[in-house]
Amino acid sequence: MFAITLFAFFLLKALPGDPVLGLVGERAGPEVIERIRRELGTDKGFAGQYAGYLKLLLKGDLGRSYYTNRDVLTEISSKFPNTMILAFAAMLVSVPLGIGLGFLSALAADKGSRFLERSIDTISISGLSIPVFWSAIIIMMLLSLKLKLFPPSGTGDIRFLVLPATVLAIPATATLARVTKTTVIDILRMPYITTARSKGLSLTRINMVHVLRNAVIPIVTIIGLDFGSYLNGAVVTETIFGWDGIGRFTMEGIIKRDYPVIMGCIITGTLVFVVVNLFTDLIYQYLDPRIRLNVKKG
Amino acid sequence: MNHGPGTVAYVGKVLTAFALAALFFSCTSSNRIEGYVYYRLNASPSTLDPALIADVPSATIAAKLYNGLVRLRDDLGIAPDIAMKWSVSADGLRYTFHLRKGVRFLNGREVKASDFKYSFERVLDPATKSPNTWVFGKVEGAEEFLKGRAGEVKGFRAKSDYVFEITLKKPFSPFLSMLTMPPAYVVPHEEVEKWGADFSSHPSGTGPFILKKWLPDRELLLARRTDYFGDGSRVRGIAYRIIAEDLTAVTEFELGNLDVIAVPASAYARFRNDERWNRYIISLEGLNTYYLGMNTSRPPFDDPEVRRAVSVAIDREKILNTFYEGRGRLAEGPVPHLLRRWKTGSPLKYDPDRARRIIREKGLTGMEAQMYVSADKEVVDLAEIIQAYLERVGIRVKIKQLEWSAYKEAVNRGEPDMFWLSWWADYPDPENFLFPLFHSRNIGPGGNRVRYVNKEVDSLIEKGQYAVDEKDRDLFYQKAEEIIIEESPWVFFWHKTDYVITQPWIRGCRVYPVYSMDKGTEITIHSAANRHETGPRGSVGSAAEDKEVLPSRDTF
Numbered sequence: 001m002f003a004i005t006l007f008a009f010f011l012l013k014a015l016p017g018d019p020v021l022g023l024v025g026e027r028a029g030p031e032v033i034e035r036i037r038r039e040l041g042t043d044k045g046f047a048g049q050y051a052g053y054l055k056l057l058l059k060g061d062l063g064r065s066y067y068t069n070r071d072v073l074t075e076i077s078s079k080f081p082n083t084m085i086l087a088f089a090a091m092l093v094s095v096p097l098g099i100g101l102g103f104l105s106a107l108a109a110d111k112g113s114r115f116l117e118r119s120i121d122t123i124s125i126s127g128l129s130i131p132v133f134w135s136a137i138i139i140m141m142l143l144s145l146k147l148k149l150f151p152p153s154g155t156g157d158i159r160f161l162v163l164p165a166t167v168l169a170i171p172a173t174a175t176l177a178r179v180t181k182t183t184v185i186d187i188l189r190m191p192y193i194t195t196a197r198s199k200g201l202s203l204t205r206i207n208m209v210h211v212l213r214n215a216v217i218p219i220v221t222i223i224g225l226d227f228g229s230y231l232n233g234a235v236v237t238e239t240i241f242g243w244d245g246i247g248r249f250t251m252e253g254i255i256k257r258d259y260p261v262i263m264g265c266i267i268t269g270t271l272v273f274v275v276v277n278l279f280t281d282l283i284y285q286y287l288d289p290r291i292r293l294n295v296k297k298g
Numbered sequence: 299m300n301h302g303p304g305t306v307a308y309v310g311k312v313l314t315a316f317a318l319a320a321l322f323f324s325c326t327s328s329n330r331i332e333g334y335v336y337y338r339l340n341a342s343p344s345t346l347d348p349a350l351i352a353d354v355p356s357a358t359i360a361a362k363l364y365n366g367l368v369r370l371r372d373d374l375g376i377a378p379d380i381a382m383k384w385s386v387s388a389d390g391l392r393y394t395f396h397l398r399k400g401v402r403f404l405n406g407r408e409v410k411a412s413d414f415k416y417s418f419e420r421v422l423d424p425a426t427k428s429p430n431t432w433v434f435g436k437v438e439g440a441e442e443f444l445k446g447r448a449g450e451v452k453g454f455r456a457k458s459d460y461v462f463e464i465t466l467k468k469p470f471s472p473f474l475s476m477l478t479m480p481p482a483y484v485v486p487h488e489e490v491e492k493w494g495a496d497f498s499s500h501p502s503g504t505g506p507f508i509l510k511k512w513l514p515d516r517e518l519l520l521a522r523r524t525d526y527f528g529d530g531s532r533v534r535g536i537a538y539r540i541i542a543e544d545l546t547a548v549t550e551f552e553l554g555n556l557d558v559i560a561v562p563a564s565a566y567a568r569f570r571n572d573e574r575w576n577r578y579i580i581s582l583e584g585l586n587t588y589y590l591g592m593n594t595s596r597p598p599f600d601d602p603e604v605r606r607a608v609s610v611a612i613d614r615e616k617i618l619n620t621f622y623e624g625r626g627r628l629a630e631g632p633v634p635h636l637l638r639r640w641k642t643g644s645p646l647k648y649d650p651d652r653a654r655r656i657i658r659e660k661g662l663t664g665m666e667a668q669m670y671v672s673a674d675k676e677v678v679d680l681a682e683i684i685q686a687y688l689e690r691v692g693i694r695v696k697i698k699q700l701e702w703s704a705y706k707e708a709v710n711r712g713e714p715d716m717f718w719l720s721w722w723a724d725y726p727d728p729e730n731f732l733f734p735l736f737h738s739r740n741i742g743p744g745g746n747r748v749r750y751v752n753k754e755v756d757s758l759i760e761k762g763q764y765a766v767d768e769k770d771r772d773l774f775y776q777k778a779e780e781i782i783i784e785e786s787p788w789v790f791f792w793h794k795t796d797y798v799i800t801q802p803w804i805r806g807c808r809v810y811p812v813y814s815m816d817k818g819t820e821i822t823i824h825s826a827a828n829r830h831e832t833g834p835r836g837s838v839g840s841a842a843e844d845k846e847v848l849p850s851r852d853t854f
């Protein structure tokens with residue numbers, strides 16, 4: 001964590017641009033700029049600024065935004081739940097859809113149904129290739145402007161959630177479908193599947209117990225990675241759909257060089273990734289007994 | 299191997315169930331509040347503390363929450379606000395304001411002259427960290443107070459509860475105009491002391507609206523104030539939705555979820571060419587100047603002849619009418635047409651042969667110049683057009699894109715040979731387009747980013763500032779502008795026109811040349827056309843239905 005803050009702080013300071021210039025408007029002379037730099041402490045050297053920030057951090061304080069003077073921790077606390085809701089919603093769409101499509105494609109390949117397999121592959125490759133801003137615009141035009149099904153922007157109940165969650169789910173669904181397909185195809189060729197079939201087990205039982213259970217590790221890895229990245233905010237999706245989340249907040253902080261905001265978001269993001277990865281690792285143990293830690297007894 | 303149709307059917311069922319659930323939860327109604335006018339802001343206001351305001355979204359909101367001594371009239375003259383009347387001494391140094399009685403802050407306390415003294419000194423107090431100290435920089439004793447050498451500003455005097463006096467160090471003709479700006483709004487000391495750094499989120503002013511709700515980055519609601527001392531609002535409130543993306547804002551507008559939006563450049567042609575909408579577009583030539591700046595502090599652009607060559611090498615009129623779709627007025631000089639009370643000499647005309655000749659005579663054919671631009675799509679496209687024009691006369695331009703903050707820093711430091719910028723009026727006076735931009739005292743972040751130094755121009759601008767008589771002032775400004783046009787530190791491009799589009803049910807909406815002029819008290823919602831409660835599903839239809847019965851507005 002310490003290394004992350006140091007590295008992030010170094011990168012921020014290495015970037016060109018000065019937060020004070022954005023803060024003072026177009027008319028402030030050099031003396032006003034110097035005075036505000038002094039007051040914000042950005043006139044100190046790297047070590048001085050970093051030490052000041054660490055001191056603040058140790059007190060559990062992320063500082064105040066240079067621009068709005070609002071407490072960064074409070075801001076992040078109010079925006080993070082929105083990001084979490086969006087991430088969960090996107091996963092809710094992408095996980096069943098991605099696994100379903102991947103499974104279907106693998107079964108179609110196995111069955112020799114080339115048309116179905118190619119159709120699903122085309123969908124998943126398109127989902128991976130289409131940029132988010134483009135799919136966001138198309139979905140907004142179609143579902144909001146033309147069909148008038150959902151409001152185009154805002155943060156709120158499920159109506160506002162559907163469009164951003166769908167857009168965010170598209171690449172995740174495509175990735176999951178690809179991974180699921182390749183994994184399931186491999187598993188279907190395994191001897192234990194042939195054995196299961198020869199034992200006369202039902203199709204559902206073979207697919208759900210023998211195939212899916214064995215395909216779950218790479219799938220969970222992908223879900224963990226996607227979820228971690230969504231929890232750090234989806235900048236483009238949040239901006240286009242006006243979703244008040246961490247991604248938009250971080251982006252605005254970066255554009256304005258609002259150092260306390262950027263640092264706060266980086267620290268939160270790092271923590272989120274650590275927690276999600278830890279959680280994913282713990283899940284592995286339950287899904288696959290081979291991964292469980294060897295505990296030697298007596 | 300055959301898995302039969304079972305699996306396919308199973309997955310299909312799951313997908314269908316999911317799609318049905320999504321449709322079930324969806325609905326079309328929007329969360330509008332009845333009687334509120336909905337506007338779009340493209341960024342969240344940074345602060346609602348008048349002393350700290352340096353951005354347009356914040357200033358737009360603050361104008362509706364606070365008042366100052368004076369405000370701007372429609373013709374950009376000065377009108378009474380909290381001051382009923384005022385007088386200026388013959389030497390132009392002393393301004394005496396007589397305040398209205400019965401003007402109250404939100405907490406119920408009456409505004410007294412001492413509140414103005416407190417509010418203005420607060421802007422100059424280093425503890426406030428205000429970027430707007432320059433607004434009161436010309437007041438007697440301001441500098442001493444700012445540097446901590448005096449306990450109060452000598453030039454601010456509350457002569458009685460209702461008489462406030464300001465004394466300047468030297469006469470300064472645009473001073474009254476400057477008093478219409480947000481830093482000159484009055485605030486109650488007890489509320490500032492109570493909230494400290496959070497006063498920004500708990501504004502307590504005298505304006506026609508009060509802050510009802512503020513969800514930063516989402517929405518800001520202003521409710522009508524019933525005890526406002528002036529003409530109050532005709533709507534129950536104003537809602538500002540923070541929408542960063544232009545396309546999203548246009549979609550929200552077309553669905554009827556927003557009542558008024560500034561027309562984004564990307565949607566301009568579409569609305570203009572759409573019969574349903576073009577009658578609801580309102581426009582006003584803006585108090586701004588867009589320019590290509592040239593660094594006059596070093597070769598080759600330290601030579602006015604070379605700068606003139608650049609000016610005549612570019613067909614600005616063609617660019618304005620084609621690329622810019624005519625969304626502005628060709629600039630003759632730095633001062634916008636609306637503020638210029640004099641005639642300029644003949645502006646530089648497009649003459650590529652002359653430009654080529656000058657460049658050749660100076661031995662500069664094939665020279666390289668770096669043009670810095672911000673990473674804005676429209677600006678980058680424009681830079682490429684300029685690049686092509688200059689290439690034709692023998693100047694090879696290298697375009698360098700920078701993100702806004704880095705761009706501003708580089709331009710302030712004088713790094714680029716050329717750069718693209720615009721200047722917008724803080725207050726409506728020609729001085730605002732001359733002193734900050736061309737006086738040698740303001741080189742760099744102060745506004746003179748082309749680092750232009752001309753003693754005669756400095757002296758003429760100063761004489762204009764000190765002149766008490768308006769005719770004398772205009773004469774000095776005219777001479778200064780003529781020299782600037784002749785020496786061409788800028789290629790003067792255009793004064794951008796502001797376009798706003800409203801829903802058919804909106805009346806009384808106007809485009810204001812300065813953001814502080816809009817108090818939000820003129821706009822109304824036409825009750826017969828008020829169909830917001832139907833939500834997006836019916837809104838676009840209403841726009842079309844109302845077309846015949848509504849009077850037409852300014853059209854193209």
